[in-house]
Amino acid sequence: MTQSDSRPHLQDFEGKTAIITGAASGIGLALAEALAARGADLALADIDARGLDAARKRLASTGRRICTRVLDVSSDADVRDAAAEFEATLGRIHLVFNNAGIDMSGELASLSEQDWTRAFGINVFGVIHGIRHFLPLLRRHGEPAHFVSTASGAGLWVNGDFPMGAYAATKYSVVALSEALEQELRGTGIGVSVLCPGPVKTPIAERSNHASESFRAAVATGTAPELVANHTLEAMRAGEFYIFTPTRMRPRLEARFARILDALERASAVTTGMAAT
Ligand SMILES: NC(=O)c1ccc[n+]([C@@H]2O[C@H](COP(=O)([O-])OP(=O)(O)OC[C@H]3O[C@@H](n4cnc5c(N)ncnc54)[C@H](O)[C@@H]3O)[C@@H](O)[C@H]2O)c1
Known part of the structure; x- marks a missing residue:
């Protein structure tokens, strides 16, 4: 429900500055566009240098300040260094979207150690590194601030239609981290939300070596990322913790x-x- 008010609650995005990971594509890129349209400056991070460059060019016409950085969210040092650069370049940071993530479909016993390490490195440690290095930037000032992590509907139930147990395990972790963070930040005025989308029409399945046909089909007919982004921003303003998109779950x-x-x-x-x- 509504977050604590020891600092002003987030009313709008005008003049705020947002860090977004996984900003070169899909939900992250849609969040960047929705935020720029509402007058926010952007710190965009992604492992995909070319995609990030294209995103920067696409957003240039918005007239907002944009800082981009290539990083791997599974690297603590990369996220630490990005946090320092974003703060040095853009000043006060108000919003963090820990959004970078990957699919990890496949039956549990079929996955390699490398698959497990990659899935937890990006989907879980990416968020942990955001808590370690981006959250302190929100604490440095008394202006409205909000910390959002992208989990999934798969963070609350294991969908038997898709063999995605490993992915679900990472997203349950993101929900748990977010629930804990919300409790820890109660009274500070820093809002916390966890985004739990159902299928969203992005290239996530195309990037995956593992995606099942059923998952590909669900994503191909999923919600438009622009709708997800707009709904997420409105839900944040309303102080909602769990943010869902249309699903049959x-x-x-x-x-x-x-x-x-x-x-x-x-x-x-x-x-x-x-x-x-
Ligand atoms: N698309 C869906 O159906 C769906 C549903 C629920 C949750 N999600 C979650 O939404 C988030 C965004 O996914 P999307 O659907 O927009 O996918 P996407 O593939 O379009 O975007 C993900 C972005 O993350 C980046 N990325 C991947 N690994 C990275 C790393 N190690 N470091 C930095 N950046 C990295 C990719 O380059 C890409 O730009 C993910 O966390 C995903 O798990 C997606």
Whole structure:
């Protein structure tokens, strides 16, 4: 719900400065465009140098200040150095979008050690490095600030239609990190949100060696990234923590939570029985 008010809550994006990782494509690029259209300056980071250059050119006509940096979010040193450069170039940073991420489809036992390291390095440690090096930039001033990480609907339930258990494991981690961060930052006025999109029409599956046909098909007919970006910014302004996009996951989530709650009920029945004996 609404975040604490020890500093002004984020009302608009005009004159704010945002760091976005994974900014060369898909949801990250759409966030950059939506923020620039609302008057924000941009610090754009991605591992794809050519894509980043194209994004900078595409955004140049907005007249906003734009700083780009090629980095690998799985590298603590890369993210630390980027944070220093962004602050030195753009000054106060108000918004962080830890958005870079990759698909890691495939049955669990089929994945190599390298696959696991890559998936957790980018999807989980990318966010951890953002917490370590970008979050301090938001703490340095008393102006509105918001920290957003992109998880996924797969961060809340494991979709049996796709063999994506490893991806889900990374995204559950992003949800847990975000829930913990929200608790830790309560009272500071720094807002926290976790973006949990359903399928979004981006090149994520094309970049993957592992993507299943069912995942490719879901992404190909997914929500437009521009809609995701606009909805995300509005939800941040409204102080929402969980941010979803249209998906058919509600019945699946209800079934998952009902199963958990039923198991809890049975546990309390056992305890009651034990207490009675
Ligand atoms: N597209 C979907 O259906 C969907 C659904 C739920 C969540 N997500 C999540 O949204 C985020 C953005 O994905 P997208 O769909 O826009 O995909 P995308 O492939 O279009 O964009 C991801 C960007 O991250 C960059 N990137 C990859 N590895 C990196 C690294 N090590 N360091 C820095 N940058 C790196 C890529 O170069 C790319 O520009 C990801 O975290 C993804 O898991 C996507």
